[in-house]
Amino acid sequence: MEQDSVNRNTIKVLLVDDQPLLRMGFKLILEGEEDLHVVGEASNGREALEAVGRLDPDVVLMDVRMPIMNGIAATEGISASRSEARVIILTTFDLDEYAFAGLQAGASAFLLKDVAPAELVQAVRLVASGDAVVAPRVTQRLLENFVRNRPPRPTPHPDPLLGELTPRELEVAQCIAQGHSNAEIAHELFLSEATVKTHVRRILTKLHLRDRVQVVVYAYETGLVIPSNPDY
Incomplete structure (x- = not known):
């Protein structure tokens, strides 16, 4: 599934999720865009770290709950490395602690897995360009919880x-x-x-x-x- 020839202006994306069908769905959405290319996939955080070092993606779509190494630990590893890859945390759980853990680990964005295809594509482009995005419906709760508990x-x-x-x-x-x-x-x-x-x-x-x-x-x-x- 990994390709060596990628246009210089193409945004390279790594998909990290332990569910093959979900990775397939995201890939179909992203590969439908001329400027986005899925360079590889991983099913856990450890594989993600290895893939980031080998494939040099621009953006990593990172699941939270995975075996062997979860997405938060993997995000910390990517942030601590020399990689320029930016991480978008994707989770089915609309819970503040996941958002905080991901952002504090160095993620550039937090989105729910039920995000609309157009919003997902736009988020990847924004994060790749250096702008970060947080799902609008969780932004307010995110900040409220941060102030209240931290x-x-x-x-x-x-x-x-x-x-x-x-x-x-x-x-x-x-x-x-x-x-x-x-x-x-x-x-x-x-x-x-x-x-x-x-x-x-x-x-x-x-x-x-x-x-x-x-x-x-x-x-x-x-x-x-x-x-x-x-x-x-």
């Missing part, structure tokens, strides 16, 4: 890295943490989308973060974003 640790001084951000970059970071798109940030801050993208790149560099989803996690962990409603 409050920012009290520290006498803010994270030193925040001092590297300009006032405008802090504003953009806060907008990212609230789930706003580049277009929404541009509208809110009266900036062009190109300027917003530049700010996002600088924020990621200064905070040593992989993508904008990691900005969300960082913002709530450090208290950069604090809910105004105590019952939030």
Whole structure:
């Protein structure tokens, strides 16, 4: 199922799931797009790590519950490696702990397995381009649970890295943490989308973060974003 000849502009995808039929379904969806190519498949996290090192995919669609090594551990392994592959966690479980575990392990996105084909394709493209996505219907619960169960640790001084951000970059970071798109940030801050993208790149560099989803996690962990409603 693995092919050696792939167009340079094609997004290479690795499918990781212990259910062959599910992998087949995802492959049929993705291979129907000219710019997407499934370079390989794996049935557990250990196979996924080996395949990432051998196939160098751009995006990994990663199941959570698998034998031998689960998707969270595999995602941690990919994040700790030299691979540039970005991980999309796919799960049938609409439970916050899976989303948090995946994102904190370094995943770039969290989607449910019943995602619509068009949304799945768009998510792969967004993640490959450096933009991350979280399923809209779980985004709010994700942040609510994070704030409720993982409050920012009290520290006498803010994270030193925040001092590297300009006032405008802090504003953009806060907008990212609230789930706003580049277009929404541009509208809110009266900036062009190109300027917003530049700010996002600088924020990621200064905070040593992989993508904008990691900005969300960082913002709530450090208290950069604090809910105004105590019952939030």
